Amino acid sequence: MDREAFRDMCRAFAQREIGPRWQQADADKQFPRDFYVAAARAGLIGITAPEEIGGAGLGTYEEAIAMEEMAKVNPNLAVSVLIQNVAGSILYEHGTEVHREMARRNIAGECLVAITVTEPEAGNDIQNVRTRATRDGDDWVLDGIKSFITLGGEADILVTLAQTDPAAGRHGMRFFAVDRHGKGVDASQIDTYVNRPAPTYRVMFNQARVPDARRLDAGFAAIMAGFNRERIMVAARWLGHMQTALDWARDYATTRHQFGRPIGANQSIAFSLAQAHVDVEAARQLTYHAAERWDSGIPIEQVILDVSTAKLHATQAVVRVTQTALHVAGGWGLTSELPAMRWALDALVAPVTVGSVEIQQRAIARQLGLPVE
Structure with a gap:
């Protein structure tokens, strides 16, 4: 498919799937999960992911085309696709087969993901992330607060950056694929004037246990x-x-x-x-x-x-x-x-x-x- 044909497909998708949804979702302040499923079926989740895990294997240029066309209808449902593609790439580029399976399910429309990095005192200053991950046997125990997390309350997997070795500074950070439904994980919506209907959340980890198999070799x-x-x-x-x-x-x-x-x-x-x-x-x-x-x-x-x-x-x-x-x-x-x-x-x-x-x-x-x- 050439780029103009791809743009036409993305434009048609946006008009068909975003146009009828966004205003009601905006009024309800709720993310329409069926939109994520529709985007996955259209091949817009995992645009740059390899074909062997269900991705389209296209480039960043095509990803930008898709983003522009979706944002023409509504920039906030468009950003939900952006988050899937960025968070998903962390899973399949830096993870094990466990994480790649999560990415496969995400691309297939079965597993919504969110990036959980920003904190109250670490917005642009990422190297000062304070969320701690402490090793306990075969698990890691996470404690900390994340803020301004788009889709933080809807996602199934939170791709979370935490400090595993404070003495190592920014080199002591690792990502964890955290089950948002697990014990010790709580998300509360932040009422914002913008970004609806892709809601923003405060996510709190309180002794949240994460198996070591869900730790990524990436930070x-x-x-x-x-x-x-x-x-x-x-x-x-x-x-x-x-x-x-x-x-x-x-x-x-x-x-x-x-x-x-x-x-x-x-x-x-x-x-x-x-x-x-x-x-x-x-x-x-x-x-x-x-x-x-x-x-x-x-x-x-x-x-x-x-x-x-x-x-x-x-x-x-x-x-x-x-x-x-x-x-x-x-x-x-x-x-x-x-x-x-x-x-x-x-x-x-x-x-x-x-x-x-x-x-x-x-x-x-x-x-x-x-x-x-």
Whole structure:
């Protein structure tokens, strides 16, 4: 299947499976698990996973296409697929056959997963994760609190980063595939204005026992590599979101009349939409350039500049573009009768997830050879 045919398939899937679901799921503040099953049946879970475990064996470029097309309809159901692909890759790339079987079930739509890394005092500062895993015979005992975990209450498996050797710092971390339904694991939903209907949770581990067979030989390095790939998907997610906002605002500006003419005839409106177009097209070029570079197989260290540039621009641009759409909507934009306010609210999470704006700026500055601390 060529890329344009793949894009057409993803667009049709999004319109068929996301369009009818997201508004009711959003109102209920509940993730529609049947959407995950539908995505798996469509081959959108495990896009880059090897075919021998049920994956599509495609590249990051195709994964970005899928993310963009799904996010055009709703960025929050789209992110649920992103999480499956990132968490699943940790399982099959760094795990044993036990973990690969979990990945197979995830790709087949039988096992929802979530990434459990962020903590109250360790958001961008991943190397200071405090959740402890203590060896006890053939088990590990986990204690700690994770925060802002998307799908943390719906997932079957929590791919959890914990400190196994505090003296070793970031080198003493390992991932564990934790049974979310097991004893000592509790998830409570955090009420957020954004990211619905992919709910956010606080996950608490209180003497949660995890068999050693569920420990992965992966830790800090794996999550940082995963984050860099995820940042390309984040850029694609917000690219899709801002494209929808721009398309709507442009159409609204040609049909809404004031003072006897379309509001788009006013330079203030027309020029703001022209700038929004530049933001969207720049995000598109940067995102797919980063995806192509990632797929080329060159060392990750040589792709960080491209990844961080794409992520930084897209996550700042989506705020500008959705604010432009809100402005074009005028007073009606503040009501639920138009979609502009919701788009603007959803975009506010973009600059702070998977490495904040400042983290991306720091990464870019370092790649430029600047001695920033």
